[in-house]
Amino acid sequence: MKKIIVVALMFGTLIGYANEHTNDNELNAKKTVKVEFSNVKKGQTLAIKNGEGVTVYNNEIKNSGSYSKTFDFSALEDGIYTAELNKDFEIVMKQFYVKNGLVTFLNNKNEKIFKPVIRAEGNLLYVSKIAFNNKPLKVVIYYNSEPILSETIKGGEILKRVYKLSENEIGNYKVSISTDDRSYVKDFTI
Structure with a gap:
């Protein structure tokens, strides 16, 4: 009988201890x-x-x-x-x-x-991004829906590139940038 009471007390103490620590986190929980x-x-x-x-x-x-x-x-x-x-x-x-x-x-x-900054001026395409986490930046440029350049930029806390596009290739362009498990797209015309 004494063994059963001791085991029951120990079990009750363990449950009380576990509930006490569980409730510490749950006190901050709200609906x-x-x-x-x-x-x-x-x-x-x-x-x-x-x-x-x-x-x-x-x-x-x-x-x-x-x-x-x-x-x-x-x-x-x-x-x-x-x-x-x-x-x-x-x-x-x-x-x-x-x-x-x-x-x-x-x-x-x-x-x-930080999101990448994409800016087109004339036939120049500027791409930059603050990358304090040192994650790479994948850049794909499309001309009339066809990819014409694909590059991964890495190394450094500030990633930047300037792309000079052909002045003779007038039409619709799109740049797609992937970083931090996200994608960003910008359409522009030359």
Whole structure:
């Protein structure tokens, strides 16, 4: 009888200890979350994406200044999600996970991805990107839907190139850039 009581007490203590540490994380979990960003501009977008990159929410910012919206994520499936504020030259991201209808943010700081800057002037194409993460930049240039150049730029925190296109080849061009598991496309005409 004494052995059974001792085992029961030890088991109860272990469960109490496990619940105590589980509840530390769950204390920060909430059903509703207020998402806030400062210095937003009209026309920027806020998207919520699941772990596979599928957009489950997308909204265009209507006013410049501060943005604040309360979300109820309790209906989302369990998993990791990302809130992304898509700005002119950067994407600001914050990751969170949903478990049993409760939301917990993974860290307190925002992650930033800098977008490439693509500019066409006459027959010159300028491509640049801040790459503090040292990720390569794959550039493909198309002329009338046919690829005419493909290059991967790497090495350094600032990636940049100037491409001189033929003045004799007048028509529709497209540049496709891939980096940070994202793609960017710009159409232009010479």
